[in-house]
Each structure stands twice: as structure tokens, then as C-alpha cells.
Amino acid sequence: MDLSAINPAALLASLMVAATPILLAAIGEMVVEKSGVLNLGVEGMMITGAVTGFAVAVETQSPFFGFVAAAAASAVLSLVFGFLTLKLLSNQVATGLALTLFGLGLSALIGQAYAEQRPPSTARLDLGFLSDLPFFGRVLFSHDPIVYLSLALLVAVWAFLKFARLGLVLRAVGENHDAAHALGYKVVRIRMIAIAFGGACAGLGGAHLSLVRVAQWTDGMTAGAGWIALAIVVFASWKAQRVLLGAYLFGGISVLQLNLQVAGIPVPVEYLSMSPYIITILVLVLISRSSTAAPASLGKPFFATS
Amino acid sequence: MKLMKSLMTAAVALGVAAPAMADTTKVGFVYVGTPGDGGWTYEHDEGRKAVEEHFGDKVETTFVENVAEGPDAERVLTQMALSGHDLIFTTSFGYMDQTNAVAAKFPDIKFEHATGYKREHPNVSTYGARxxxxxxxxxxxxxxxxxxxxxxxxxxxxxxxxxxxxxxxxxxxxxxxxxxxxxxxxxxxxxxxxxxxxxxxxxxxxxxxxxxxxxxxxxxxxxxxxxxxxxxxxxxxxxxxxxxxxxxxxxxDNWAPYYIERTQAVMDGTWEQVDTWGGIASGMxxxxxxxxxxxxxxxxxxxxxxxxxxxxxxxxxxxxxxxxxxxxxxxxxxxxxxxxxxxxxxxxxxxxxxxxx
CATH class of the missing domain: 3.40.50.2300 (Response regulator)
Known part of the structure; x- marks a missing residue:
């Protein structure tokens, strides 16, 4: 066993990269669920974002346009879900699952021409002297912009839900859509916007996967990341800071266990391999045990009677 | 989607002219990933395409991708068997028990399992590469x-x-x-x-x-x-x-020659259970x-x-x-x-x- 071979700075740096796609998707889904909609199509939206971001980045040679296109494409896809569930009142669970299947198929179709391409590399943000700091420079200040965007987004969503009037309205819609409707709030419109935001976040997460973390397009490359994001939202009991904890725990332990394997730690590999799932769930369940406040209208169809 | 298509053609074939089915040999492939993986499944799919190219109209190939190893494979295999396939290649180690289980129920259909070692029924062959x-x-x-x-x-x-x-x-x-x-x-x-x-x-x-x-x-x-x-x-x-x-x-991995050889054997009626383990010498x-x-x-x-x-x-x-x-x-x-x-x-x-x- 040679733990000294593990470079903590490199480990923490790859932790942040590994956690970002899940974090982005989870932030989006949290807002969607806070508005009272259960969208199980996260996986499908992520992979659509992954392929769209990849394709556009390859064609334009600009990762920036890739990320923008990924967010837009997944938002559009999520609005299909919104239209079906909010306007046509289809079942949210079934429609969400269909969205995932549709996204996986659609992405495979779009991606056929891109399987052997290499994307333009996403430049790391140059933060001047900060990036040159020993240890912290490597861990915190030498990432691509999307890593910082995901953190900024998380803070923004937290503040929006907690302090903004509109955030309060969104929560009210999620807790009791009939009451919110009676007060004159546009339940369907607010939910549509939340769904589109969730889609855009999932798309960004997917594009981060295909443009940064793996840096290539492969069919089915999200391999369940969307489902992890969904689980994290629930186990984090719809709280932004716990979503962050969950995503970073999961990403971190996933990377850590691989590093421990290389270093030859004398723990059976089976335990290391399951540790990201076990520890993330355990920690989130323990800190959330006093408050399991799911939005009261989550997953219920809304039909304006007047 | 491919499966839907093959199911539909099978329904037509069964309804219209069951004896005439001998004209085309139907070969199915079960993939653990997608042909777009650029690796393992990609090469199996290249082998499938080679079979189509080699036999032209005499053969019809279908495939189902992203089939999870384990119980789900049994469902997919049963569907394939019911839809008129003559020969089915299961291309991942984890389909081993399912291949043998389905083969027991369909003794007239030939099964070929990649990288496995169980041949519990006379209609199951295994093949692998060194x-x-x-x-x-x-x-x-x-x-x-x-x-x-x-x-x-x-x-x-x-x-x-x-x-x-x-x-x-x-x-x-x-x-x-x-x-x-x-x-x-x-x-x-x-x-x-x-x-x-x-x-x-x-x-x-x-x-x-x-x-x-x-x-x-x-x-x-x-x-x-x-x-x-x-x-x-x-x-x-x-x-x-x-x-x-x-x-x-x-x-x-070069599967094409083996897939062509085995499809030919089914056409000729000379298919027998084999345990093939090819390496550099045989070109596999x-x-x-x-x-x-x-x-x-x-x-x-x-x-x-x-x-x-x-x-x-x-x-x-x-x-x-x-x-x-x-x-x-x-x-x-x-x-x-x-x-x-x-x-x-x-x-x-x-x-x-x-x-x-």
C-alpha cells in the first residue's frame, strides 16, 4: 500500500470535475420538484445535452456554443415533457420515463456521425495569481468555467428559493397548487419555466460530461448519472446545500475509491466499489432524518377549474 | 426499433407462409452495449454487417442493443426465439445462463454464446478469442x-x-x-x-x-x-x-469469419455444437x-x-x-x-x- 502516491490536490481537483455533471442535473431537478413536478427524464435530458453540446462544439470549434446549445436543446426537450404533463395532463412518472428513453434514442441517432470525433478542449479559467497558489490553486482555481457556474448556480438557486418573492411563489405552487391558483398565480406557467430551467441544467451537466470529463461522445455515456442526480435530490430532502454535499460526496468517493485501488489499500474492491452509493445515501439520510419535507403537490396533476 | 421491425416481419412470415421461411436465414445478435461504443460491441456489429454483405438476400440479421446482463437477457432472447430466428449470437459473458435456459426451450434454434463455457444443450455453442x-x-x-x-x-x-x-x-x-x-x-x-x-x-x-x-x-x-x-x-x-x-x-477482435462460417453451417444444415477458442493463429x-x-x-x-x-x-x-x-x-x-x-x-x-x- 502506498498512500503517498495519492496527490491530494489532484484528487480534490478531479472530485470537483467528477461531481459537476451530477450537481448541475440535481440543481435543476430540485427546482422542478420544488415547483411540484416530478420529472424522471433527467437521464434523457442529460444525454441529449451531452450529444448536442458535443456536436455543436465540434462543428463550431467553440465549447462555449456547445454548452449554450446543450442547455437550449435540453430545455426544449423538457418543454415537450412540460406540454404533455401540464397541458395534456399525462402521467408525470410515465412521461418522465418516456423522456429518458426518447433522449437515449435521439442522442444515439444524432451522435452517429460524432463517435470518432474529438471535441475542442474547454479552456480552464485563468484566475491569475489564484491559479498559481500552491495546493489551492490546483484544487479550487484551475477548473473550466462550468465548474464555477455550477457552484454559482447552486448559490443563486438557494438564495432564490429562500429570499426571493418569486422563489416563495414557486414553492407555494409546489406545496399547494390549488391555493396558489386561487391567489392568482399562474401555476402552469411557473411550472413550465421551472421545467425548462431543470432541462437546461441537465443539458449543461451532460455537456460537461461529453466536453470535459470524458471529452468524447459515446452512446449511452451518461450511464445512469441522471438517476443518481434524481436520487440525490430526494435524499437531500430538496435542500440546496445538501444537494451540493450529496453530489460532491458521490463524485468524491467515486474518484477516491479508484485512487485507493491504484494505491493498493487492503480493503476488498467490492466494498470500495459500492462505497459511493452507500456513503452518500447514509450521510444524506442521517442529516435529513428530521426533515423529509417533500413538496406536498409533488407529482400531482393540476387542473385549473375556473 | 429493429426488434419491433423483426417482430412484425416475423408475424407476417408466420401468418402467411411458414414453410417458405427456409429461404432466408434469420440471424439475431444480442449486444451488451451499443455499436457506437467504438470497442467491443462495435466489432460484433462489424461481424454482423459482414454476414449481411456475404450472404446478401439469403440472410436477415437483427440486433438488440444495451441488453443488461442477467434476467432481462432471458426476456430478450425469448422474444428473439419467438420471432423466427434460426441462429442467435449472445455477445457478452453475462448472458451465459440465460442463453442456456432459453436454448432448452427452443431446441430447433441454434445459440452461440461469446466468451462463455456452458454448453448444457446440444443447440448451444460457445466461442471466444484468446x-x-x-x-x-x-x-x-x-x-x-x-x-x-x-x-x-x-x-x-x-x-x-x-x-x-x-x-x-x-x-x-x-x-x-x-x-x-x-x-x-x-x-x-x-x-x-x-x-x-x-x-x-x-x-x-x-x-x-x-x-x-x-x-x-x-x-x-x-x-x-x-x-x-x-x-x-x-x-x-x-x-x-x-x-x-x-x-x-x-x-x-475479428468476429466476421466465424459469424459467416456459422451462418453458412446453419444454412447447410451442418451446424453442430462446438467450442471455439480462436487466437492470433486463426485470425480471430x-x-x-x-x-x-x-x-x-x-x-x-x-x-x-x-x-x-x-x-x-x-x-x-x-x-x-x-x-x-x-x-x-x-x-x-x-x-x-x-x-x-x-x-x-x-x-x-x-x-x-x-x-x-
């Missing part, structure tokens, strides 16, 4: 090329096929570079690009400069490409799009082009090993070899029997760490 022969060649290259003396190996599941590859690569790297170490990561998946990329990153961070993989996607390649001085080998497919860096050579395992990134003398040595395996003068597991715990396995000059290889569940001496059980 990938470990290819590992001997790229292990030699790896031993010469590593400067940090650390070779990384991204392993999928602890099954004999994977363990053979690790051992063979290590033995041949060690032979040319006594200081070479093998760092093995188990990812417990055949196909998970993000995890494979993370594994490659973890290996590189800890000083590995040669990466081998026994997983299906090209993600480790893409990750290795980000760090200068790291080389890697194409797995299952040539992965030539990653040359000249990091890809320096590859092990290619090929070594991809060794690029100029490899010095000429190393390339020559690697090609000499390839040639000596092909003509049978050299076996990748030739003694003296000890098991990891130091107990003797093969004596001087002795070669490993196929039985030993098929059940291999131990590391050879010198590899550190335990095999997950």
Missing part, C-alpha cells in the same frame, strides 16, 4: 515503453478472461522490464465512459504512463490523450482515431498497426512474438511461472493447458493486490 495472446504482444511493448515502470490496467469484472489478460500483459512486460509494476483498477462495468475516464485519470495521477483496458468504451483513450507522454492500446477495436497519441497499437485476434511512436527494435520484438504465437512455436503462458502466493504453477518450459486458462482465478507472482471474489 485475447491473452494479444496481451502478450502489447505487454511487451508496454514493458519497453514505460518510463515510470507503472503500467495501469482498467479491468471490468473478475472473471477468468479478464484475469488472463492481466497476467499475460504483466508476464510479458516483466520479461523485458524487471521493474515493471501492474496497477489494476476494477470498475465493475463493461461500459461506463465516465467511470472508465475517471479510472484512467486516477492511474495517470499516480504516475502510470501506459494504460491498458478491458472495458468497452474509448473513454480511457480520450482521457489519456489529455496528458502528454501517456500511451494506450486500442481494446477490442483498432481505435485508430486516437493515433498517434495516445494509441500506439491495439488488440482487435489481430494486432493493430504499431505506430512510429514505438522504436523500431521494440516494434520488431513485438511482431516477432506475434509471429511465434501465430506459428505455434510460443505460448503466452510458458513456465517457469509461479502463482501470486509463490506456489509453483508451470515448470520450466511447460505451457498452460486450456483448462487451466479457462478457469484462471489467480494472479501470477509479482502482481500486487487481490482479485475481488
Amino acid at each position: 485475447f491473452y495472446e494479444g496481451r502478450a504482444v502489447i505487454g511487451t511493448i508496454a514493458g519497453h515503453m514505460t518510463e515510470s515502470n507503472k503500467i495501469g490496467y482498467i479491468a471490468s469484472f473478475p472473471i477468468p478472461e479478464v484475469i488472463r489478460g492481466i497476467n499475460s500483459a504483466y508476464i510479458h512486460a516483466k520479461k523485458v522490464n524487471p521493474d515493471a509494476e501492474m496497477k489494476v483498477i476494477w470498475v465493475f462495468s463493461w461500459f461506463d465512459p465516465a467511470k472508465e475516464a475517471d479510472a484512467a485519470a486516477a492511474l495517470i495521477e499516480q504516475g502510470v504512463d501506459v494504460i491498458m483496458q478491458h472495458t468497452d468504451s474509448t473513454a480511457p483513450m480520450a482521457k489519456a490523450a489529455e496528458t502528454e507522454g501517456v500511451i494506450a492500446f486500442g481494446q477490442a477495436s483498432d481505435m485508430a482515431q486516437f493515433a498517434p497519441s495516445p494509441r500506439v497499437s491495439s488488440i482487435i 485476434v489481430k494486432i493493430g498497426d504499431i505506430t512510429d511512436a514505438i522504436p523500431a527494435e521494440v516494434k520488431a520484438e513485438a511482431m516477432a512474438i506475434e509471429a511465434s504465437i501465430a506459428d505455434g512455436s510460443y505460448h503466452a503462458f510458458t513456465g517457469p511461472l509461479n502463482k501470486q502466493d509463490g506456489t509453483p504453477w508451470l515448470a520450466e518450459g511447460e505451457t498452460a493447458g486450456d483448462g487451466d486458462l479457462l478457469g484462471m482465478n489467480f494472479y501470477v507472482e509479482g502482481i500486487e493486490g487481490d482479485i475481488p471474489s
